[in-house]
Amino acid sequence: MATTTATITLASTDLLSDELALTTTATLTGAGNSTGLTGTTGLGRKKLASGHAQYTLFDGNDYTANKAHKLYLKNTSTTAAEYFEIEVNSEQIGRIYAGDWAFIPWMANASTNDIKIDPSADDMVLEYMLFTDD
Amino acid sequence: MATTTAAVTLTSDLLSDAMSVSASTTCMKAGTTADGLDQMEYGVVEIATGTAYDIICSTPTASKASKLYIKNHSTDETYYISVVLDAQAVGRLYGGDWMFIPADFHDANADIEITSTGGTNIVEYALFHEGTILTAS
Numbered sequence: 635m636a637t638t639t640a641t642i643t644l645a646s647t648d649l650l651s652d653e654l655a656l657t658t659t660a661t662l663t664g665a666g667n668s669t670g671l672t673g674t675t676g677l678g679r680k681k682l683a684s685g686h687a688q689y690t691l692f693d694g695n696d697y698t699a700n701k702a703h704k705l706y707l708k709n710t711s712t713t714a715a716e717y718f719e720i721e722v723n724s725e726q727i728g729r730i731y732a733g734d735w736a737f738i739p740w741m742a743n744a745s746t747n748d749i750k751i752d753p754s755a756d757d758m759v760l761e762y763m764l765f766t767d768d
Numbered sequence: 769m770a771t772t773t774a775a776v777t778l779t780s781d782l783l784s785d786a787m788s789v790s791a792s793t794t795c796m797k798a799g800t801t802a803d804g805l806d807q808m809e810y811g812v813v814e815i816a817t818g819t820a821y822d823i824i825c826s827t828p829t830a831s832k833a834s835k836l837y838i839k840n841h842s843t844d845e846t847y848y849i850s851v852v853l854d855a856q857a858v859g860r861l862y863g864g865d866w867m868f869i870p871a872d873f874h875d876a877n878a879d880i881e882i883t884s885t886g887g888t889n890i891v892e893y894a895l896f897h898e899g900t901i902l903t904a905s
Binding site: 636637638639640641642643644645646647648649650654656658660661662663665666667668671672673674676677700702703704706708714715717719720722723724725726727728729730731733734735736737738739740741743744747763765 | 770777796798808848851857858869870
């Protein structure tokens with residue numbers, strides 16, 4: 635069985651009076667079981683060409699519904715004002731600005747449950763990886 | 769300015785080549801490089817099976833660079849919380865899973881709702897933001 639882990643560290647020495655140092659690791663397993671996730675797209679990059687229209691990154695119809703898929707996204711831009719708006723179907727989740735990353739559970743519960751990205755500028759580069767629970 | 773960093777490391781042996789991907793970001797206010805997110809909510813709640821709850825009860829300023837961390841502390845692999853945004857299902861966090869997402873709270877309906885399934889789930893959350901509309905007493 636493959637083993638995939640995701641570790642997050644949130645740290646700050648000056649946001650609170652006490653130091654914030656939160657670290658946790660999840661071993662990514664299938665929905666309702668302890669079997670490791672079985673698929674991945676691998677790490678990829680996309681450069682969104684001119685016109686910066688909304689782009690469907692993953693189609694909900696292509697993945698098994700109501701599972702424990704996990705999605706990693708990173709905005710590689712170094713221009714502070716540039717962001718990707720992340721949407722599921724037509725609902726905005728939020729914006730990842732330059733250098734920001736996100737790790738999102740995705741259940742692909744309907745054919746319309748697509749992951750969409752909308753860059754704020756031309757020629758932005760998105761890094762992404764999907765771990766799938768097939 | 770407060771400095772808060774968020775780092776992730778993903779490792780896997782799914783591929784022929786062992787994979788290790790890391791990223792780190794300093795959580796900044798929207799569109800800036802000089803001013804970090806300086807406010808946060810942090811808590812732990814027990815969520816009983818059934819009802820959907822808003823995990824963030826206040827109303828953060830819309831269309832900013834807020835970041836939301838949620839972890840399901842359940843140890844039962846069949847337990848999960850569903851994460852829904854304005855009636856749009858996003859995903860499930862099973863026992864031990866965590867997520868870190870941008871949350872722009874773009875309108876009054878854009879609440880982050882969670883629903884517990886399987887049993888009572890213990891949910892840890894942290895919201896880093898740059899302002900919120902407090903409820904008048």
